Amino acid sequence: MKRHTISIIIPILNEAKHIVSLLQTLLERVKYTHHEILLIDGGSTDKTVEIVSDFIVNFRRWHHTETNRCVDNLFETEKPTIQIQLFSSDKGRAKQLNFGAQKATGNILYFLHADTFPPKHFDEYILQEIQKENKVGCFRMKFDYLHPVLIVSQFFTRFNVNWCRGGDQSLFIEKSLFELLNGFDESYIIYEDCEFINRVYEKDKFTIIPKSVKTSARKYREKGTWKLQYHFAMIHIKKSKGATPEELYTYYKKNISC
Template identity: 45%
Template sequence: MNKKSISIIVPVLNEEKIIESFIKNLLVKSFYKNDIIVVDGGSRDSTTNILKKFSELRIFKSKKGRATQMNYGALKAKNEILYFLHCDSIPPKNFDQIIFNQYTEGKEMGCFRMLFKGSHIFLKFSSFFTRFNYKICRGGDQSLYISKNLFKSLKGYNEKYTYCEDMEFIDRLYSYGKFNVIQ
């Protein structure tokens, strides 16, 4: 793989309050010029109008449901590395370079550990346990990177799940092989 970039897939639905700052943050924290795919599940607010301000994005519409939206985004992806990210999550600086390097080291799937803003004991507790590489410590808000080939072979997210689609998929990933948690 010569091209140093990843396909970032973001499902959205009525995100007008946070989408602009999320996209700006994503662009600032990117090291490479990535393929950024935003899949709207039928927003009824100004989400899509806000997204149209950003020429760096490829915007698609699909049926509602994060699993459906993320699968659709994966079909449209141009790169071998897929990175699924929710718009209420903030990746670390140079996240794409970190993922690319992990992938080239043979780590075909994984996530970042979660860090939360705030001092509530539950948030601290949750953040602490995401450092451990166990299924029970995972969740979609940690984001997820995976090779396109592996994603296809596992048939993507199960669209029968209207929520917790990430947990079902992560369960299959752990059954498949070595899952990577980026500290």
């Protein structure tokens, strides 16, 4: 059986407070160790780059120690070979995601937001779908905040229709299919994941893994849940009526990022 390698691609920007928690969680929850983690920084102005760089140095030091231990222990069946790398790219999540895909050595790409935590053995679930020839899909999603609006929103992530999809659910895809679809459209400063997933639905069968990632509701807490959900809905409606990437971003800047 062919051994697939997953490239976990994480775009980051000013994630100094949270990124170590995500990396530690990934290392705890990954089942196999022949994957790679690629962090793509889009120009952080806090200590994100410094924190990630220190984490990688410490991890490689531990990795070296564990590798030597495995060599000496005849009962070990697999050395800890997972790789973590940090890259810098132009700002913009679509650009960061595409850059990560270019640098990826795995034949499976797994796009993950910096505030989204996958379930235990997430890589095994992805590989099971790949073995069934399901080339692209995502997990269900739960928020870390029990608000009625978000409970309803997360419930709909179990349904396999494109309007229930979003980047917070994470996305796995065979690299060959990603390249066939020409990656993310970099003209989208926001909505890049939804635009890409809409193209996926037109091209291939999409799969929903019946396990949940948990994503942060920090923006909802900051902006107000009802208000933010309304504006996200308006962005979807505007896109369905033909709004350009620039028009979507203008609306976002005015109503969400202000």
